Amino acid sequence: xxxxxxxxxxxxxxxxxxxxxxxxxxxxxxxxxxxxxxxxxxxx
Numbered sequence: 001x002x003x004x005x006x007x008x009x010x011x012x013x014x015x016x017x018x019x020x021x022x023x024x025x026x027x028x029x030x031x032x033x034x035x036x037x038x039x040x041x042x043x044x
Contacts, residue, residue, distance in 0.1 A: 010019045028035040
């Protein structure tokens, strides 16, 4: 992934509020996947 340890830790712990969409995208590419972001209605 060509990232530091802190960036990898953020991906491994997704509840960390520092996780970014860019970081998630890099992780997906490293795994041979494509990231997809969807917005869905909130449950009320």
